Amino acid sequence: MKRERMNAGVAEETVELVLAFERDGGISYGNRSALEKLGYAQEELLSGSMCEVFRQEFQREDGSYADFDRTLLKDGQETVMYRKNNACFPVMLRLFEDEDGGGYLMAEDIAYRKNTDVRIRQLKEEEEANQKARNEFTANVTHELRTPVNGIKGHVTALSENVQDAEVKKTLDIILYCCDNMSAIINNILDFSKMEAGKFTLEDKEFDFYNMMDQIVATHTVAINKKELQFRVHIDETIPQRLIGDELRVGQILNNLLSNAVKFTTVGQVSVDVSRTMQTGDEVELFFMVRDSGIGISIEEQDKLFQSFKQVDASITRRFGGTGLGLSITKQLVEMMNGTIHVESEKGKGSCFSFSIRLRTGDNMDESRDMSETYRNWNHLTGSMEEVGQEERLTFGTKENREELKKRLEKLVLSIELSSWEKAETLAQTIKTLTKDRESELKRPILQMEMALRKENYEKSIAAYENVKATITALLEDAVEVR
Numbered sequence: 001m002k003r004e005r006m007n008a009g010v011a012e013e014t015v016e017l018v019l020a021f022e023r024d025g026g027i028s029y030g031n032r033s034a035l036e037k038l039g040y041a042q043e044e045l046l047s048g049s050m051c052e053v054f055r056q057e058f059q060r061e062d063g064s065y066a067d068f069d070r071t072l073l074k075d076g077q078e079t080v081m082y083r084k085n086n087a088c089f090p091v092m093l094r095l096f097e098d099e100d101g102g103g104y105l106m107a108e109d110i111a112y113r114k115n116t117d118v119r120i121r122q123l124k125e126e127e128e129a130n131q132k133a134r135n136e137f138t139a140n141v142t143h144e145l146r147t148p149v150n151g152i153k154g155h156v157t158a159l160s161e162n163v164q165d166a167e168v169k170k171t172l173d174i175i176l177y178c179c180d181n182m183s184a185i186i187n188n189i190l191d192f193s194k195m196e197a198g199k200f201t202l203e204d205k206e207f208d209f210y211n212m213m214d215q216i217v218a219t220h221t222v223a224i225n226k227k228e229l230q231f232r233v234h235i236d237e238t239i240p241q242r243l244i245g246d247e248l249r250v251g252q253i254l255n256n257l258l259s260n261a262v263k264f265t266t267v268g269q270v271s272v273d274v275s276r277t278m279q280t281g282d283e284v285e286l287f288f289m290v291r292d293s294g295i296g297i298s299i300e301e302q303d304k305l306f307q308s309f310k311q312v313d314a315s316i317t318r319r320f321g322g323t324g325l326g327l328s329i330t331k332q333l334v335e336m337m338n339g340t341i342h343v344e345s346e347k348g349k350g351s352c353f354s355f356s357i358r359l360r361t362g363d364n365m366d367e368s369r370d371m372s373e374t375y376r377n378w379n380h381l382t383g384s385m386e387e388v389g390q391e392e393r394l395t396f397g398t399k400e401n402r403e404e405l406k407k408r409l410e411k412l413v414l415s416i417e418l419s420s421w422e423k424a425e426t427l428a429q430t431i432k433t434l435t436k437d438r439e440s441e442l443k444r445p446i447l448q449m450e451m452a453l454r455k456e457n458y459e460k461s462i463a464a465y466e467n468v469k470a471t472i473t474a475l476l477e478d479a480v481e482v483r
């Protein structure tokens with residue numbers, strides 16, 4: 001009894017419309033909400049029919065009503081209910097059927113929800129239209145800016161060729177430098193707006209990987225020399241010469257990282273390592289590392305690095321310039337090449353940006369690879385530009401060198417066992433210096449070890465360590481025999 005009273009009370013007070021109906025569609029009950037929303041007095045509603053309230057289902061074209069059929073109303077259905085004044089509103093039905101063909105229903109007025117959905121859709125459409133207009137505007141403006149910048153550059157270059165006065169030449173060089181900076185910024189904005197608009201595509205053309213690396217290295221060598229930094233470049237020679245992909249964009253990724261490395265380093269070194277990490281069928285995965293000993297980036301700042309328009313510190317913009325778009329574009333380019341990009345850095349100590357990309361291999365039938373002059377020089381350059389430390393003076397195979405090597409190798413394996421990856425990397429560096437005289441034999445195993453350490457892969461690091469150790473031991477045995 002109590003429960004029935006409670007049910008009746010709840011039905012009466014609920015915000016949903018509650019209607020009870022008979023087999024023939026006659027309405028036998030309407031709660032307060034039903035009376036209010038449908039606009040009937042109680043007697044009017046109770047003498048009315050479900051067909052009038054649900055006209056969409058039951059009204060014929062000539063205005064008359066069909067016979068009530070309960071199956072035309074369904075549980076969970078969205079439909080409309082009509083008021084006395086012929087206005088209608090959307091509802092969501094819950095239907096409860098009695099065995100005698102009648103039943104009752106609860107109807108939730110979903111006008112508010114519907115309106116909100118419509119509004120959200122409208123806002124989304126407006127935002128998309130705005131975004132499109134913004135992108136088009138940016139694309140147009142940047143395109144328009146390019147022309148005058150290229151014009152200035154062309155004229156200044158021509159002028160510079162005929163100028164003798166050193167001071168004037170210096171000023172013209174500065175103008176050219178500013179033009180290059182401006183072009184780079186314009187290009188970044190253009191790329192970014194194309195990416196935002198989903199209109200950015202990659203080329204798929206065959207290119208010479210070593211030629212590309214030559215050009216990139218040459219581009220940065222000038223700035224690196226000017227800053228008196230050391231520049232090391234290691235390239236895994238098993239990388240096929242002819243690759244298929246977007247040469248310009250691969251270069252852009254590397255150029256962005258290298259420009260930053262040079263920009264944010266005042267003493268020490270900048271290095272680039274490229275290795276082949278996987279090859280299946282005609283696909284090859286390349287792994288690049290760009291390291292510097294510059295100002296570094298704190299952990300909190302690293303999180304923001306790859307977001308658009310984010311420069312780590314506002315004062316950096318003033319000191320170093322830039323738009324904060326470079327790394328966001330770089331990340332998107334890497335991802336478009338089915339790769340990933342990571343940063344590891346410590347404030348004040350330097351940064352290491354690494355990324356992988358996948359490319360297809362081209363026509364590499366000609367085994368006698370014509371490695372460019374510059375590339376052959378790099379390996380030499382690399383060796384001759386090592387830091388001049390104590391290890392440098394220890395000739396390979398001498399007693400002191402032998403002892404030093406033994407100590408470092410023991411420490412290295414211990415660091416790997418303890419997962420002290422950073423320490424292990426430093427030890428690998430000293431081992432490299434201590435074995436510099438035998439670089440040709442040790443270059444590949446040491447690079448493999450560096451990669452494994454860098455990836456913090458225990459199994460690969462131990463295997464690579466064993467390989468380095470075995471090679472060094474064999475070389476040392478030879479060294480003894482020679483003596």
Ligand code: ADP
Nearest residue numbers: 260261264296311312322323324325326327351
């Ligand atoms: P921009 O296009 O302005 O050069 P980036 O997206 O390339 O911007 O870099 C964003 C910010 O990340 C830089 O302003 C700098 O604060 C930081 N950063 C990037 N690379 C390095 C690095 N090698 N060393 C230290 N800070 C870096």
